Amino acid sequence: MQFIVEPKEMQAVGLRLRKMGASPALVPTMGALHSGHLALIQRAREEGAPVIVSVYVNPLQFGPGEDLAAYPRTMEADRQSCEAAGVDVLFAPRTLYAADHSTYVMEEALSSGRCGRSRPGHFRGVATVVAKLLNLTQAAVAVFGWKDAQQLSVVRRVVRDLDFPVRIVPVEIQRDHDGLASSSRNRYLSTEQRTRAVEFPRILEEAARRPDGCGWAAVELSRMPGVRVDYLEEADGRLCGAIWIDGVRLIDNFPCGA
Numbered sequence: 001m002q003f004i005v006e007p008k009e010m011q012a013v014g015l016r017l018r019k020m021g022a023s024p025a026l027v028p029t030m031g032a033l034h035s036g037h038l039a040l041i042q043r044a045r046e047e048g049a050p051v052i053v054s055v056y057v058n059p060l061q062f063g064p065g066e067d068l069a070a071y072p073r074t075m076e077a078d079r080q081s082c083e084a085a086g087v088d089v090l091f092a093p094r095t096l097y098a099a100d101h102s103t104y105v106m107e108e109a110l111s112s113g114r115c116g117r118s119r120p121g122h123f124r125g126v127a128t129v130v131a132k133l134l135n136l137t138q139a140a141v142a143v144f145g146w147k148d149a150q151q152l153s154v155v156r157r158v159v160r161d162l163d164f165p166v167r168i169v170p171v172e173i174q175r176d177h178d179g180l181a182s183s184s185r186n187r188y189l190s191t192e193q194r195t196r197a198v199e200f201p202r203i204l205e206e207a208a209r210r211p212d213g214c215g216w217a218a219v220e221l222s223r224m225p226g227v228r229v230d231y232l233e234e235a236d237g238r239l240c241g242a243i244w245i246d247g248v249r250l251i252d253n254f255p256c257g258a
Helices: 007-019 035-045 075-084 122-137 146-161 184-188 191-197 199-208 213-222
Strands: 002-004 025-029 051-055 089-091 141-145 167-171 227-235 238-245 248-255
Touching: 002 007, 007 089, 007 122, 025 035, 025 122, 035 051, 035 075, 035 141, 035 167, 051 075, 051 122, 075 089, 089 122, 122 146, 141 146, 146 167, 146 227, 146 238, 146 248, 184 248, 191 199, 191 238, 191 248, 199 213, 199 238, 199 248, 213 227, 213 238
Parallel strands: 002 089, 025 051, 025 141, 051 089, 141 167
Antiparallel strands: 227 238, 238 248
16 A cells, blocks of 8 residues: 655656556545445445545634544554555645645535534535545545535535536445444544434434424434534435534434435
8 A cells, every 4th residue: 555645746646547547536534534434445446446545634624613633633543444445545644735825615505504504614624625635636536425415415516516527426324333323523422422322313314204304303302411403404315413412513314215
């Protein structure tokens, strides 16, 4: 596995791969890799192309007071996971932005509402870093999980509107043994908080089958101690939700009618 930290080196490798007729498949991550990421890597390998995994905690998608400094960073473990998963290139830049950078990518329709409402500027950061990663890696395919359903929609729109020659491949949500959607932020949960958190996917799954799903889920979640609902909405054929359990924010979704 090739390990790259310099953006220009990554771009040179990507251009060389494309010149050779390869179609690199990118899995963008912020590290702290878990089973959900490994499922994305496996799907990328099925494309039959060199697999590139990026690990970069993108500061642009964190707002004031969010967990940028505390976000888990496990580079050595991530490197070992990528090697074991058959990744061809691990791209782990120290930074992707010049000190005086002033250019951003903004999607203005799908970014509003849901996480965009409670995290202003988040999707500007997502769109900007994804555009940079696609340019640097020269990816022909990029693999994203359905767990971040709004992110997936925004990325698809950016790729379409800016004519990136990239195919976006979605992968269904991976879940831990107790049903909680795999997430790097699950590490923040205490044992007691996790016991409460597992009710979130159970309620969402049931709500996704019901015609009154959002209202029913709101009532059920309101009965849980220490839980505050951020949003419950249907979008992209899914019932999507975000909640706070004490100080930990969780997102999840299920296909409607499933």
